[in-house]
Amino acid sequence: MLYLAISATLSENIKSVRVKDSVQEPAEYTFQISCNNCREVNPAPVLINSVEKHDMAGSKGEASFTMKCKFCSTECSVNLNHFEESLGAEPQISKDKRKKSGLAKLSTDSAAILQLDCRGCELTKFYFDNNLTFVVELVSGNKLECQFDQGENEWYDYDDDAGEEVSITDFACEFFKGK
Template sequence: MLYVVLSASVSENIGRLTVKDLDSDPADYAFELVCTSCREKHDSKVTINRLEKHEMNGSRGEASFVMKCKFCGKDCSINLERTQEELYNLQEESNRELVEKTRVHRKKIGIKNVDASKAVLLALDCRGCEVLNLDYSNLIFDARLASGKVMEATFDEENEWYDYDDDAGEEVSVTDLKFDIVKAK
């Protein structure tokens, strides 16, 4: 099982950060893939959302993404599942209980090597392919401020976002946004 892990530095007035991924408006995640049989990299990014399901060859069920490697012809599939985690601001007192619940849940499912300052956003069950990278330029993020207000953030080519909270009269920012792919049991 592969997991997509989000890390970032958030300003002190941001309580939580997560990808805007709703049942009514699912996020499209763009991944770079490599075939595990021939090790050839897929020539373009593939876009997957968590609600789409496709039939797999040989009636083995459904997957979020199905393809045949154009180099070796092997079947590849990915099941994408969204976790309940968000990137929590560890300095905010109200997040302490949520961070502890997250730590316990990660231990239960075998994710031991991810720090509490990061969020495990997606679980990827990959068969015949491996995810190399997530392109976040098309994703919209919800930044939940300590005041309760929610602001939308986008990151084009840069890994930082700056805005101004008119209600509180202060700047909000997310810097050093980064996604990693980690393996766990």
């Protein structure tokens, strides 16, 4: 099992940060994918969301994403599930559940937002700056939306109600292998 974790330094007035993702407006997660059989990297990034389901060839199951490798015809699939809801002050998943999932080494300042079950392929890169919107919940109760631009890993805004700056710095995403 593969997990996608996000981490960041949040200003003290931020309660949580989560991906804006719902059935009505599904988030499109963008990945670089490679075939496990021939090791060729798919020439174009792939978009996967948790709402769409596709029939898997030669199986009764469904997956969030399916494809046939253009080079060796291997059937590949990825099933995307949400794991931890948000990055913030209060832990979303207990330490025991993280340990059972093989994420004991994951920092408490990180959140494993996605659980990715990859069959016949490997996700090698995540592009967090393409069409992904984050909802920032503030201590004041306000909610702001943010996106990270190409090459940027920080975001700044202003909370009008509290009269103070809001910031996310050192934003990063990385894959973790778990159970």
